[in-house]
Amino acid sequence: xxxxxxxxxxxxxxxxxxxxxxxxxxxxxxxxxxxxxxxxxxxxxxxxxxxxxxxxxxxxxxxxxxxxxxxxxxxxxxxxxxxxxxxxxxxxxxxxxxxxxxxxxxxxxxxxxxxxxxxxxxxxxxxxxxxxxxxxxxxxxxxxxxxxxxxxxxxxxxxxxxxxxxxxxxxxxxxxxx
Numbered sequence: 001x002x003x004x005x006x007x008x009x010x011x012x013x014x015x016x017x018x019x020x021x022x023x024x025x026x027x028x029x030x031x032x033x034x035x036x037x038x039x040x041x042x043x044x045x046x047x048x049x050x051x052x053x054x055x056x057x058x059x060x061x062x063x064x065x066x067x068x069x070x071x072x073x074x075x076x077x078x079x080x081x082x083x084x085x086x087x088x089x090x091x092x093x094x095x096x097x098x099x100x101x102x103x104x105x106x107x108x109x110x111x112x113x114x115x116x117x118x119x120x121x122x123x124x125x126x127x128x129x130x131x132x133x134x135x136x137x138x139x140x141x142x143x144x145x146x147x148x149x150x151x152x153x154x155x156x157x158x159x160x161x162x163x164x165x166x167x168x169x170x171x172x173x174x175x176x177x178x
Contacts, residue, residue: 007033010163011110011128013044015061016054019068019088020095023075027099035100040128041065042110043119062115063087069107069123076104106159112136114143121147126159137162 007029014022030037043065044051046058056064067085074081075095083090099105108126109119120127121144129137141160148155 003034004036006036006038008038008108008128008161009040011040011042011130013048013050014041014068015043015064016048016050016056017068019071020075020090020093022068023072024095026072026105027076027095027097030099030101030105031097035105037099037101037105038126039105039107040110041069041107042116060087062119065119066123073104073107108159108161112140117143118147120144120155121153122151124155126155126161128161128163130163131165132162 009026009029012022026037026039043061044058046061048058051058051061064087067087071081071083071085071088071090074083075093076099080092080094081090082092106125107123108128109116109124110128110130111117111119112129112132117127117140124144127140127144129140132140137160144155144160
């Protein structure tokens with residue numbers, strides 16, 4: 001039906017996912033969508049019960065996200081990858097299909113914390129906020145642009161987004177009650 005609408009993931013809690021499998025899944029989505037994927041990632045709320053269930057310290061979530069982004073980008077760009085990080089180690093692996101977008105699909109960082117703004121400015125290709133006011137969006141964009149500028153980077157003006165929640169029912173009934 002369309003060849004222009006972008007496909008977004010919302011925000012994947014990357015600190016809880018295997019970056020190799022995630023890179024493969026996202027590369028396949030980008031390939032199948034004709035190069036229209038926007039990847040949203042975040043560190044996740046430290047109070048999520050999944051951290052305990054997966055045996056992952058919530059204090060490691062930022063470092064896990066940074067490492068996962070670096071590894072995924074290598075897997076998307078290079079024909080063979082050897083990587084030795086704190087949380088992931090791979091040796092001479094390849095990933096196919098490669099994403100159609102070059103050098104890789106844009107990665108938008110989700111979250112409203114100063115750490116998320118730093119990550120968006122330093123390694124992100126965009127930012128995705130959720131449940132934020134217009135003033136909070138303005139503050140986030142200003143912060144991200146400043147951090148990116150100091151790092152010699154630029155986040156494109158059309159690479160900021162906000163998840164908006166809405167009720168589709170006139171009388172505030174939930175969908176489950178319909």
